[in-house]
Amino acid sequence: MNILLTGGAGYIGSHTFIALREAGFEPVILDNFSNSHPVVLERLEQITGRPATLERGDVLDTAWVQDVLRRHEPAGVVHFAGDKAVGESVANPLKYFHNNISGAVSLLRAMDAVYASVSAPTSADPPTLVFSSSATVYGDPATVPITEDFSLSHTNPYGHSKLVIEEMLTSLRLASPAWRVGVLRYFNPAGAHPSGLIGEDPADIPNNLMPYVTQVAVGMRPHVNVFGNDYATPDGTGVRDFIHVQDLAAGHVAALQALLSKGESFTVNLGTGRGVSVLEVIRAVEHASGRPIPHVFAPRRAGDVAQCYADPSLAKRLLGWEAKRSLDEMCADAWRWQSSNPNGYRG
Ligand code: NAD
Ligand code: UFG
DSSP states (O other): OEEEEETTTSHHHHHHHHHHHHTTOEEEEEEOOTTSOTHHHHHHHHHHSSOOEEEESOTTOHHHHHHHHHHHOOSEEEEOOSOOOHHHHHHOHHHHIIIIIIHHHHHHHHHHHHHTTTTOTTOSSOOEEEEEEEGGGBOSOSSSSBOTTSOOBOSSHHHHHHHHHHHHHHHHHHHOTTOEEEEEEEOEEEOOOTTSSSOOOOSSSOOSHHHHHHHHHTTSSSOEEEEOSOSSSTTSSOEEOEEEHHHHHHHHHHHHHHHHHHOOOEEEEESOSOOEEHHHHHHHHHHHHTSOOOEEEEOOOTTOOSEEOBOOHHHHHHHOOOOOOOHHHHHHHHHHHHHHOTTGGGO
16 A cells, blocks of 8 residues: 655655565655655665655645656655744745745645545545654743643744645545544654654754754753753753654554544644653753763854643554653664764765
């Protein structure tokens, strides 16, 4: 059963590729490599023992995406493709509205045309989509842990784009009930495949904590800037729900299996339910790498919230999924990837 992964060469998509193959699906990668590297295909072949199928191109090209869908006839599509740097989105919102929102519209129109859902709502082959959303749609949550019924808002154009896409999917399902849609709100993905062959490969200075900390551990950067130590949290630093990317990948398999077998749409959090502070992450990477990690306290980063962690019980109830891996495993796997590929896929 083919599954199309838009953005499948990226960090989460490449890990999901492996999980899908292990579960008996045949994933097809659609990517324009705007934020990834073709070497990932060789690594996926090394890990899974078979070549990966690639469709190189842009999700904004609706006619081409239609052609891809017709040729591969996927039973489902996972839409990872998009831009994800919060700071860049503030500086260049149109880039985010175009690539993320127009990209989603392009994919949905292509799927709609191919699966003809509007004219045949009882079609035997309903369009089936899993969408990569984010905990960013909760804005600054009033309390933690966060359940899916919390109010939604945005604090930057990236978050705005995710919210708009979620709303578009709701409208689409109202108009065309045949659509089966799983919206996955990821918390903070971290870690890497235990082989050390694939992992997160930021093109520039990492925005996210885990790759920054592992780059300090490997000696690429002098110290970690800890953004804020005066939050109302146990040690004063920000608290997040770091989830192993392998657990996240398993969440996509569970989501597709649920959509394909039960046909019910859903929106769920994918997190561990545990809040971990910035200082705890630094200590865990020190432990995993055996190296001291210097850090300095810096002012709060604009737009950051004090605490953000999931109540993941709905995903367990609906999908039978829960995160299994610990923070130590995340850090050990992130360190293995970083130390064996200091320059990521660029060698
Ligand atoms: P990533 O940048 O590693 O992967 C995205 C992939 O999409 C890249 O391979 C990129 O080349 C591709 N892409 C971008 N625009 C494209 C286009 N127009 N056409 C074809 N391919 C295109 O990012 P990731 O961390 O794997 O994130 C995947 C998804 O999950 C994104 O939608 C992101 O917003 C969402 N998400 C990520 C995080 C996180 O912290 N990593 C958290 C929440 C949500
Ligand atoms: N942090 C530092 N120093 C750094 C980087 C981060 O102290 O160099 C801190 C942040 O201030 C925050 C925590 O580490 O307290 C986590 O920051 P990240 O940038 O790793 O993650 P965020 O929670 O800010 O955002 C991430 C993704 C978003 C996504 C969100 C969902 O970047 O795309 O998770 O919760 F929307």
